[in-house]
Amino acid sequence: MLLRVFVSPEQIRRVTLLDIPSSVEDLCEVLRNNLGLRGNFILQFEDPEFGNELCNLTDIKDLPPERATLKVIFTFSEPLSDSTSDTASLSSDSLSSPNRPSSCEDSTATEWPEPFVIPSFTHDVEFQLRLANEAYATNGTLMAASKSMKSEILEKLADCIIKITPYPTRNNIESVAKALVLKHPCLREPGSGQGWYGWKFSLVFKMGNYRQRMMAAGCPEVLINKRKRGQGNGKSVKKSKKGEVHYLPKPPEGQTAAEAEKDRSTMALEVQKREPDVQVLDNLMAATFWQRRQEIIGDEPLIAAVMDRWPALFSERQIIAEFNRIVTKDLVETFLGGLDSYKHGLLQLYRVAVESGRKVALSQIMDCLQREDTNQIRRAAALLGLPCYLSEDSSSIIRMCDVNGETLDVVMAGMEMGLLIGHEGALQDAFPSEVFNVAVVVEEKIIVHNLKDVPTGFAMLLGAIYCLNLEYPKKMKYTFEFLQKAIMGIQAETCSARVHGLRNKLLRYHM
Numbered sequence: 001m002l003l004r005v006f007v008s009p010e011q012i013r014r015v016t017l018l019d020i021p022s023s024v025e026d027l028c029e030v031l032r033n034n035l036g037l038r039g040n041f042i043l044q045f046e047d048p049e050f051g052n053e054l055c056n057l058t059d060i061k062d063l064p065p066e067r068a069t070l071k072v073i074f075t076f077s078e079p080l081s082d083s084t085s086d087t088a089s090l091s092s093d094s095l096s097s098p099n100r101p102s103s104c105e106d107s108t109a110t111e112w113p114e115p116f117v118i119p120s121f122t123h124d125v126e127f128q129l130r131l132a133n134e135a136y137a138t139n140g141t142l143m144a145a146s147k148s149m150k151s152e153i154l155e156k157l158a159d160c161i162i163k164i165t166p167y168p169t170r171n172n173i174e175s176v177a178k179a180l181v182l183k184h185p186c187l188r189e190p191g192s193g194q195g196w197y198g199w200k201f202s203l204v205f206k207m208g209n210y211r212q213r214m215m216a217a218g219c220p221e222v223l224i225n226k227r228k229r230g231q232g233n234g235k236s237v238k239k240s241k242k243g244e245v246h247y248l249p250k251p252p253e254g255q256t257a258a259e260a261e262k263d264r265s266t267m268a269l270e271v272q273k274r275e276p277d278v279q280v281l282d283n284l285m286a287a288t289f290w291q292r293r294q295e296i297i298g299d300e301p302l303i304a305a306v307m308d309r310w311p312a313l314f315s316e317r318q319i320i321a322e323f324n325r326i327v328t329k330d331l332v333e334t335f336l337g338g339l340d341s342y343k344h345g346l347l348q349l350y351r352v353a354v355e356s357g358r359k360v361a362l363s364q365i366m367d368c369l370q371r372e373d374t375n376q377i378r379r380a381a382a383l384l385g386l387p388c389y390l391s392e393d394s395s396s397i398i399r400m401c402d403v404n405g406e407t408l409d410v411v412m413a414g415m416e417m418g419l420l421i422g423h424e425g426a427l428q429d430a431f432p433s434e435v436f437n438v439a440v441v442v443e444e445k446i447i448v449h450n451l452k453d454v455p456t457g458f459a460m461l462l463g464a465i466y467c468l469n470l471e472y473p474k475k476m477k478y479t480f481e482f483l484q485k486a487i488m489g490i491q492a493e494t495c496s497a498r499v500h501g502l503r504n505k506l507l508r509y510h511m
Helices: 024-035 082-087 123-139 147-162 170-183 197-217 257-270 278-287 289-299 303-309 316-327 331-356 362-371 375-389 454-467 474-487 497-507
Strands: 002-008 011-016 041-047 053-056 067-074 398-402 417-423 437-442 445-451
Touching: 002 024, 011 024, 024 041, 024 278, 024 316, 123 147, 147 170, 147 197, 170 197, 257 278, 257 289, 278 289, 278 316, 289 303, 289 316, 303 445, 316 331, 316 445, 316 454, 331 362, 331 375, 331 454, 331 474, 331 497, 362 375, 375 454, 375 474, 417 454, 437 454, 445 454, 454 474, 474 497
Parallel strands: 002 067, 398 417
Antiparallel strands: 002 011, 041 053, 041 067, 417 437, 437 445
């Protein structure tokens, strides 16, 4: 089921549900987990029987069966009466916004805004800025901000930043500094070319101090990087590096670690059944999401330990759901859609590279298209040719396997992470036209198998990397960067020079 969820004018999300929830309450819980919603709210839907006018959703059966548009209406903390919710559609004017969550709760709950919106400061600061801006517009006079005023501005900006992420990137900080002097030109610095360099460095130091306060307050995403006494500085900071929206979520209000562990035990028992209830597993996996992320990121366990504690995670369905919780994007749908938009250009580049003699190894992949030119073959060729075009070695990450040939232990030897593409009979071409089975391998263990084709296998491998908080394999780091930033559109605004060059070449085929 496909949903278009209207949270606010700036937040209109697309959500794909594998199964229709059994009740409105279950649907609300799914939206809470997938979209990171806080506070009390009700749902309205566009009713086709009334010309798509909004009506309160009180029965899940009222939703259109395949596609529906929902609107989230945040309410007062007091519950609405039955008569109110059953008889009329509530207008947004009569409802207040939910109480603003603490910065730790709201941390990493949204994507970085572009452009960054500078908040309003206290009344006296705003008054001084207004007068200084008028003077700047009249004669170009710059304002000499006092120490207390500059501290208050930085404090307010840091508070807004940390509600998005406690670890902003350099580009994030620059966007805030640029937005500040754009809104208040009187704050420009005469000693810097752009007028905002000083504010940028001040924000960097302010964010460091703010993180110390958040650590003392117990914010999980910052607390996890607390160094113990005597520990060196060599350990890398655990933070969102691949565009994770919910990197290390805080436990839901009222839920304890004991309750989460009980849900985990129930999940482990349910998955052992001959026919597990997938809806029960979905609910339990969503409820224990925060605990699973804290274990995977904080403890960095081996894959065998994760499979033992969270066996339900290692299925195609749950990796898609977990990826959605982490990045708020549909894994397979977004991946295949992005791949289809680039595959023609990629194949054209491969063909030119073969004809020029620069990438002879790609000729075998292009020959497969001459024998059988279907959409699935074109998708597989575009993906399998990408490492070669980017001058990367995929031999230890993508391997072909004859199901009647060598044993799995031999084929998977040395595979820290990758894809195993199974086929029947001797392989005559660069890749099989008919795939028997595709499996995802991590630490020489198959974690997901019975995938139907190579593109789905690539999507699942990317999803597993996010779900298990893994680093991209060094030998194919540019390939995975392209999959993340070009195909999936995650942090697409920043990329390496090699991937940026490839994207520029592909633009000619989109014009």
